[in-house]
Amino acid sequence: MSDPVTPVRRLRGKDVGIPPRQLDFRLSEELPRWFYGNNATASLFVAVLSASFPPGEQFFVRSVNHFKDRVTDPRLRAQVAGFTGQEIIHSREHDRLNEALRARDIDAEVPERAVAAAIWLIDRLFPARFRLACTGQAEHLTALLAEEILAGEAFRSLIDDRLVEMWLWHALEELEHKAVSYDVYDVVGNRRVERLLAEPALLATVGLATLGSWAWLLASTGTWRRPDDLRTGMRLLFGSDGLLGGIWPRLKEFRQPNFHPAQRDTVGLEQLWRDRLFGPDGTLNDQLRHRSA
Numbered sequence: 001m002s003d004p005v006t007p008v009r010r011l012r013g014k015d016v017g018i019p020p021r022q023l024d025f026r027l028s029e030e031l032p033r034w035f036y037g038n039n040a041t042a043s044l045f046v047a048v049l050s051a052s053f054p055p056g057e058q059f060f061v062r063s064v065n066h067f068k069d070r071v072t073d074p075r076l077r078a079q080v081a082g083f084t085g086q087e088i089i090h091s092r093e094h095d096r097l098n099e100a101l102r103a104r105d106i107d108a109e110v111p112e113r114a115v116a117a118a119i120w121l122i123d124r125l126f127p128a129r130f131r132l133a134c135t136g137q138a139e140h141l142t143a144l145l146a147e148e149i150l151a152g153e154a155f156r157s158l159i160d161d162r163l164v165e166m167w168l169w170h171a172l173e174e175l176e177h178k179a180v181s182y183d184v185y186d187v188v189g190n191r192r193v194e195r196l197l198a199e200p201a202l203l204a205t206v207g208l209a210t211l212g213s214w215a216w217l218l219a220s221t222g223t224w225r226r227p228d229d230l231r232t233g234m235r236l237l238f239g240s241d242g243l244l245g246g247i248w249p250r251l252k253e254f255r256q257p258n259f260h261p262a263q264r265d266t267v268g269l270e271q272l273w274r275d276r277l278f279g280p281d282g283t284l285n286d287q288l289r290h291r292s293a
């Protein structure tokens with residue numbers, strides 16, 4: 001009689017702390033047009049951010065999965081699977097939000113197409129390993145933004161109540177998978193010169209597309225003719241306690257010789273929000289499609 005063989009189950013994202021959660025946000029019909037701080041300038045910027053997620057996150061997933069076969073460590077393979085699942089669901093939910101914004105006369109299709117065109121250019125100009133370095137830099141930015149959303153007070157107090165949990169969920173998962181693309185980049189061969197060039201390459205493409213389409217939205221909605229709104233919005237976004245005020249100085253951490261996303265300890269912050277959103281009394285449990293999965 002042969003020995004009983006214990007089947008080896010392949011690790012999945014949820015086994016390594018990166019569970020793709022099937023959220024199903026139902027956006028309220030009453031969502032106001034200026035949903036961030038009751039301010040058009042800042043709301044349009046956050047709309048551009050949301051519009052950039054579907055093409056941006058698809059690019060991240062493509063860049064990482066291009067090298068999937070080079071990853072032999074079963075834990076990292078599972079992290080790649082978890083990262084991929086999370087980003088795909090983020091894109092789907094942001095598509096829905098972008099649709100809701102269009103219904104409020106905010107043409108989110110303009111920034112989405114502009115960012116998609118910038119990524120089309122990146123895909124054609126740069127080789128796969130540099131695209132992975134760019135993904136690492138962009139994921140560093142999203143992790144910084146996520147930390148600001150979860151640890152700071154400003155974003156949570158300014159965004160409309162009907163949207164806050166969607167952004168909290170996205171921010172939590174960005175922190176959960178923040179190191180995955182970088183760890184794959186390490187497997188492929190981390191080159192500092194590529195990390196130095198990733199930020200300028202992204203600014204010259206996606207950065208320009210983002211700012212250009214924000215300017216277009218400010219003009220097409222007539223917001224540019226409202227100086228008080230512009231002043232307040234700039235402060236809400238770029239002031240010292242604004243959404244991005246604390247982030248820009250930290251973007252350059254990516255260029256440091258020994259950078260790794262885990263150097264910034266966010267384990268406690270992640271656990272806090274995991275409990276608040278998905279713990280026994282989690283506020284998002286009833287939005288999960290398959291609670292037992």
Ligand SMILES: [Fe+2]
Pocket residue numbers: 057086087090170174
């Ligand atoms: Fe995401």
Ligand SMILES: [Fe+2]
Pocket residue numbers: 060087139142174177
């Ligand atoms: Fe991400």
